[in-house]
Amino acid sequence: MKRIGIYAGKNLLRIILLLFAVSILTFALVSASPIDPLQANVGQAALGSMSKEQKEKLRSYWGVDEPPVQRYLNWLNAFIKGDGGISLLYRQPVTKVIAVKLGNSLFLMGLAWVVSGLVGFLLGVIAGVFQGRLPDKIIKGYSLVIASTPSFWLALLLLIIFGVWMKILPIGLSVPIGVEASGVTFLDRVRHAILPAVTLSITGISNITLHTREKMIDIMESDYILFAKARGEKTGSIILRHGIRNVLLPAMTLQFASVSEIIGGSVLVEQVFSYPGLGQAAVAAGTGSDVPLLMGITLITAAIVFLGNFLANVLYGVVDPRIRKGGLGL
Template sequence: MLNFVLRQIVRFVLLMLAVSLVVFALVSASPVDPVQANVGQAAVIGMSDEKQAQLAAYWGADAPFWERYLNWLIAIFQGDMGTSLRFNAPVADVIATRALNSLALMAIAWVASGVLGIVLGIVAGAFRGRWPDKLVKGYCYLLASTPTFWLGLVALMVFSVWLGWFPMGFSAPVGVAASEVTLADAAYHIALPALVLSFSGVANIALHTREKLVDVMESDYVRFARARGEGLASIVRRHGLRNLLLPAITLQFASFSEIFGGSVLVEQVFSYPGLGQAAITAGLGGDASLLAGIALVSAALVFTGNLIANLLYGAIDPRMRLRAGEGGKRAGGGRAAERNGADDADDAGRGAALACERVRHRHGERKRSGGGTEADACEGARMKGEPHAE
């Protein structure tokens, strides 16, 4: 497990270095003047060409690409990400201030979308082909095809303008100092943006959970459980949840990039002071330092979500670690696993056979509604040696 964790951390570091290289290359290739990015457009207008050349040499703007990249990377490791011209403050301070607002917004939306998506997926999968399934699928398809900014505008118009249930935007009441903002005020202002943002991640989780539950409900051990008279709720709880929660949680962590991408638009619509609104302001204003810093922070957040998903998957499912190269003595371990698997299959087959005898004695050879007899279902489960037969 330790090797697997170290391998994932090294992968995270390499991805961050690759992102930093791409970000710096894009900023260097942009039409933004390095001197103007450091002193501002107003100062450059009245500056002579000689002075601009001196400043460019002072900041190393005429140095080779790799030298400038290494200097920039070293400065970032030292905590110096430059100065934002739009906010007239260090980039690190601007990101730190607005990252708290964005993280609170995304965390609430992320949890809400995961819980709602899993619940809707379970309902749709349990009632496959019936009206709850059709209703959930239609709802998910509608959400997946609806732009986040349009949904935010509609929610703002309905719940803020017409009904007046929520404020028009911002993260605090207008005219109130930050030190005087209460937790109730912050929750009141974040509720509607978080609700809109959570809708962007519901569709994928719900549809994926539904498909996984449908596969479980069509398995042989579920057919055998039905033959024993087990109810739908018990089947979903005992056999469904244990098989679908891990993929759903993994997908939820991997979908953090969608939540972050949607937060950029939601923050702009609701005038919410977060990283998304700061990124749009930096892009429109040519603030290269702030834009590069936000790009690095956003990549770190997305990669962190993927890293947590991989670590959870590896901790719960040992096959993930084996595929990643962990296991040491694979040949001996593989043979031992095959022997243990064969023994387990034999034990499960004997247990299934005993259960089938009880079913035949209790129910006889009655025809099941799905076709075939209960004895046939028992025989199929016994031949496969399903571990969930009992």
């Protein structure tokens, strides 16, 4: 247990250092952006009609005149104290904005993550068992096509079919239009999350399917599977007792590592469906040079990705004693 704690502590320290590096890189990229935050958010016409004093106050509010290094140190000092700053677009604390957006995104990405993992694993097992036959060819062909399909194109296609032509699902947003927050039900949120969640699930299935298929093929061609067949063990029993048990661990690890793909895909999908999550807020913050909000969103998403990879490594060590002994020095 002591060495497991040391292992977890080292990984936690590594995550903190990575987040620090991400914050520096993000701030540098935003500072190098040619976008003028005043013009982007106030408008050229309104900016031209302001007096010199008003412009100076506005530039001071946005921190345009301060050197980039000073602005970063000011942000870092406040962030360490638990203050993420005020969003320049929403005029609210960054923590409050992110809390609302993150809740929407986690609901959406959680559905997509679970569905893509379960379906991808099932398809991968089927393809591996029926290697070279019709089910394998269909599943493999589908996975290769989906892997090369842009998520925004698939989102637009699903939106046109189910939202415009068939009119059986909402075309966007996370709640019905014109309904107060107190009147929104859980089923309303689910209906509005179906299309974006299905889009993310479809695009996330291919990698897990193809990876599980290759592992399943290796297992089905292994010596102990051939020995089980020679003993007269039925195919169904072989798959359940030997195949799935041995392929579950790498598939589970890949599933946790796929968090970054889900987050990356959600940015484009949320834009297509006007879904008010972290992805849409990140695009608005980037185009509007809302540095405090963009920094907060970047660090939150990076932390989720790093945490997913960390859990994958720990889970691998807990399930497989050989990995635990080698990786943790036990």
